[in-house]
Amino acid sequence: MLIADLHIHSSYSRATAKTLNPENLWLAAQRKGIGLLGTGDFTHPVWLQELEQKLVETGDGAYELNPESARALAAEVPGPCRAPVRFLLSGEISTIYKRHGVTRKVHSLILAPDFAAARRINARLDRLGNITSDGRPILGLDTRDLLELCLDEAPEVIFIPAHIWTPWFSLFGSKSGFDALEECFDDLSGHIHALETGLSSDPAMNWRLSALDRYKLVSNSDAHSPAKLAREANLLTCEPTYPALAHALSSPGGEGLAGTLEFFPHEGKYHLDGHRKCGVRLEPSETRELGGLCPVCGKPLTVGVLSRVEDLADRPEGYLPPNAPNFESIVPLNEVVGEVMQRGPATKGVTQAVEQLLAEVGPELFILRQAPLEELERVGGPVLSEAVRRMRAGEVVLEGGFDGEFGVVKLFTPQEREQLKGQGSLWREAPSTRRQLKKKALTKPEPAPPLLSLAESTGDRLNPEQQQAVAHRGAPLIVRAGPGAGKTRVLVARAAGLVEEGAAPGRVLMITFTRKAAEEMAGRLAGEHPAAALVKVSTFHALGREILAQALGRELVILGETERAALIKELAARFELRPSWAELTLTRLKQQVHPEPEAEIAPLWQAYESALAERGALDLDDLVRRAALALEESADLAHTWGARFDHVLVDEYQDSNQAQVSLLKFLLAGGASLAAIGDPDQAIYGFRGASREGFLRFAQDFPGAMGIGLTRNYRNGEAILQAAQGLLASDPDPGRLSLSAQAGPGVKPVWAELTSPKAEAAWVAAKIVELTGGLDSRQVERGDAGELAPRDIAVLYRLHAQAAPLAQALAQAGIPFQVAGQEPLAETDPLDFKAQRVSLMSMHAAKGLEFAAVFVVGVEEGLLPYQPPNGEPADLGEERRLLYVAMTRAGQSLFLSRAKARSLFGVGGPRAASPLLGDIPTGALRTERVVSRRRARQIDLFA
DNA sequence: TCGGGCAGTCTTTTT
DNA sequence: GACTGCCCGA
Known part of the structure; x- marks a missing residue:
């Protein structure tokens, strides 16, 4: 055997x-x-x-x-x-x-x-x-x-x-x-x-x-x-x-x-x-x-x-x-001997006795299962042989284990021990009084947050405002929708509704700003209605590329990001300008169809444009602008594209810039309907020429427009929404909607101050372990377990430079995670897209996403709002909206934190909390006092 | 022509 | 703190 x-x-x-x-x-x-x-x-x-x-x-x-x-x-x-x-x-x-x-x-x-x-x-x-x-x-x-x-x-x-x-x-x-x-x-x-x-x-x-x-x-x-x-x-x-x-x-x-x-x-x-x-x-x-x-x-x-x-x-x-x-039920030999000797199974005497048995009788499992009882009696005494006999016969006293506490198996009653006392070689050992194990006082765990419904909307039914946005026909429609109001759902339902009414799916266009959003939208459409899967979903850039390719009769050569940077750097040196400023300024200019470069940038602009022309290339920003220009210049082209669609839907309209709006107008020239949805309070791409004003100008850009507001928030707990809305109140807007939380009261966002980015990262990792209910049984046995999966959790930061210490802390804690935007380094696995991990990403990248739990780290002066060294002063309003976006990603749990000192780009030193924190109403956050680990251990020792 | 030393720079994102 | 690019000496 x-x-x-x-x-x-x-x-x-x-x-x-x-x-x-x-x-x-x-x-x-x-x-x-x-x-x-x-x-x-x-x-x-x-x-x-x-x-x-x-x-x-x-x-x-x-x-x-x-x-x-x-x-x-x-x-x-x-x-x-x-x-x-x-x-x-x-x-x-x-x-x-x-x-x-x-x-x-x-x-x-x-x-x-x-x-x-x-x-x-x-x-x-x-x-x-x-x-x-x-x-x-x-x-x-x-x-x-x-x-x-x-x-x-x-x-x-x-x-x-x-x-x-x-x-x-x-x-x-x-x-x-x-x-x-x-x-x-x-x-x-x-x-x-x-x-x-x-x-x-x-x-x-x-x-x-x-x-x-x-x-x-x-x-x-x-x-x-x-x-x-x-x-x-x-x-x-x-x-x-x-x-x-x-x-x-x-x-x-x-x-x-x-x-x-x-x-x-x-x-x-x-x-x-x-x-x-x-x-x-x-x-x-x-x-x-x-x-x-x-x-x-x-x-x-x-x-x-x-x-x-x-x-x-x-x-x-x-x-x-x-x-x-x-099957045979056994008790470990050291436990058997421990009971015979009335000592703990790991004590010295027991260890020695076990050693003696191994040396004289054979391996532990032989002793427990097969060794003749007489031989055990000879080596260990009658108590031992009786103990093993009972174990083999299943004559044991059991006390069941529960909730992480081992159960107890006893072979003798106390009276029996008295009777057997003094016999046998192993028994000669004086019994010691069993020391009472002093249990460490457990820290009182926080109450578990009530589970909120993370459903994007109320089951299958649309609420009345959503329904109105879906059913509206005729005049251009602008829907102002707060976070978690079901934007995507409305767009999908509207597109599907149009198709069901008889619109040719290929003549319905859905515009998003990122490919990821486009993919998600296409997936949702396919799920909604088989014919809706044929709706054209495209980004503005992809659309521009298609129009331009047709206008030029060839595929486009697009300058890669690094090539563009190199070219601008070269030209910036020639004109004695800062390359980073030049890059940004050129991008901004190209958000308009007919830019008017100011004197400072004009020579570089011209040199850059001729360099592109020489190479027969375009840059990314050209895709939309040049498409609009081509449509201006060719009546034929304008006619083709003006008649191409019957219905146009635009997501995240607050992100659109002048060139995109201009392109949109060409697409509508043949009488297509327009429905745009967005939230000016989530406009965070000002550096790309998109502004909340663009959203508010919709009615001038598209006369006769009809407006609808979606105010029911199905994502955030009320406490989170209150804190986020309180933050925005410092930037008054008469048109702002007052949102109502549908997901229940929820728990207050947590505010924590840590000594360093490393400590902050360790705190985040520890919280994630809590939220997931522990990643091993020791952690689980410590207290109330959360029930989130890694993919329900995101850690958001202002700069990618903040990712490194966070990644390190999560890796150390054994938490599966991914840093957005820097994956392609490693070879990818076919199963990669199915793997579920905690997301580490920029606050910008988080727009449009939602997570049950969100950490916003580095809520510090100089970092949020980010003040680039010798750059333009930060746009406070935009950075406030950025924090608003970050906070409203969270369904159940939101954690804001800062490091009291951080070295950024080489300059270290103490840092104050973000001034934006002062805009959040007092009482809307629950401050968590964090005791450093070293200090905590000291307290533990002296307790 | 090479390399060591030093000064200047550092967001967020779109095919 | 890390990287690039430039200057200068050999």
Whole structure:
């Protein structure tokens, strides 16, 4: 019989023993009696490298410690324990992602057939996330997609959902799992053959689900230290090779896998239900009676494994399937001896006694399972043999674990201990009074924010104003819509409505400002109505390009951004002008169809234009302007494009500039209808020639215009909206709409002041861990868990230069993230577009997006409003709107923060809070006092 | 013609 | 703080 423990961790995983290296694993495996051991953490490149150096292949994907090391270490293995140890490459991956609107956190055990396959899988994972920060990496990837990736790289991969019943991180977990395996793995469900039952459940509990009949049940230790190896394990009758194991775990018959060694499930940390903080432990029936709520704090209970099994079970307790594999419940030897000696399982005396047993009897699992009781009595005394007998017979006293608290298994009653006292060699040790473990006072966690509806609008129905905007026909329409008012929804519904009324979809034009917005819009249109998918969606730039290409009869040569900068730099030097100023000024000029360059720029303007002409090239800004010019110059062209569309819709109208409006007028010349939507309070592209005034001038540009206001905000909690609207009040506008929050009161935005950008980044990372409900179980067990997925969270900054420390802190915390606009450096993976991560992006880039939680960092003087060194004075109004945009991205939670000192472009020193902060009404924010970590540790020590 | 040293510069974005 | 471009000496 071969004992296999396939799920362990290395020292490269969080909260694991530093001694977890190949040599110590080899030693520990023999002491336990394990013949086949997973290496753990093969996804960690450094660990994998160490394994490659220290292990040699024995053929068929199994490895052993190199002979030199084995010889050198042999003396350290107690004689009766010496036996061969084979390794298989194993690892665990944590996926955290949103599926069907619910945050899912699932752990998967993966066995790779050989080093080459492990490296292939790692190469793919490396492109999708951070696999170096932790031996058990966290990826924002759907578990199904992870399986697909593994199958792509190694079709023979063994993929096992890990500890399937634990509440926080598992396939069937009550907090973030699924009700059926197929919900998780979809079309790839057939590739799953085995399930890991975890410490808190045993096979008997799993047999109660007929849905699991077709799966092999395996048990592993998930050890974080050598001592915990094989606390659960598998009994194999097959050869110690990868293919043999793969066969044993997938063959429909029983061959190969004879059974498992199990914890008493009660001893697991999540067997029963309850609240650790409230001291409430409940049986499943009690939980049901209480409606799942804690009788002390009233919040939802942490529902444990037993409850969860009962919820999904379709068979009664005690059901025994035909040909049920065997399983044995065991208690770790140091716990057995600890109880015999009335000492803690990790105390010196117990350790010595265990050592003696290993040296005289054999490996731990042999002692627990097979050693003759007489022999145990001879070495350890009658109490020990009686303890082991009871364990083998299942005569134990159990106290179920709950909400992260381990359960207790007792072999003796106190009276028995008295009676047995004084007998046997192990018993001679004087019992010490058990020290009461002093529990650290838990910091009181903040109340969990009430979940707000993030729905963009009220279900399927449009509100009356939205409806009016959709149904309006005739005169040009301008819709002024605050954040979260359902702009996109109105545009999509309007376009679809026009098509349904009989408009030819190809003659309906939807204009956006970015390609991303265009793509999203096209997707939404396709979802709304099959014919609406044919509506033309384009950016102003793409449209200009199309018009110009037609006018010129050829494809355009467009000067790249770097070439343009180089050219301007060259010319600026010739005319003794600052290149950055020249670039900006040229761009601004080109936002008009007929620019009038002022004297200072005129020579450069002319030189630049002739340089372009010489190359037969255009720059980006030319696309719209030149298209408008071409339409002015050619009546034919103007006629063609004036008749091209029957309906034109424009998104984000506050971003349009004079050249774009001019182009728009040409498109409407043949009588097409116009509907524009936007929010002048979100005009943040003044540097590109767009101004809020352009929006307010709509009625002059398009006479007879009809205006509609959308005032119901479906995105932000009321507290967030109030703070944001308060900010704007410093910039009065009689036309401004007063918005009403539909999503409930929500919680106040948080304001925090940190000492440095690094401290600020660390604070953000810690908050994100909280919001996602912890990324590992230790974090989860600390308190109330948030339920956001990484993709629900964004960190917004004024300058890209702020991204670096944030990225570093998030990487360190193992949070999947992406920095917008600087991805193409690394090779992209086909699964990249599906990966879900925390977004780090500029406030500008965040316009039009929404997130459940938003961090606005660097709310500091000089940074917001940004004051460029020796540049023009900042446009306070525009920067205020920028902060407004940033704040209104947040649905549930908004965090504003600053560093008290920051060095920007080399100049360091203290920095005040942003003057814009003073525009937010006092009381609209909740200031969070942040204690630095060093200080916090001191307080902790003296408490 | 090379390279070391020094001064000047540093947003936000569109195909 | 990091990069570029320019000047100057060898």
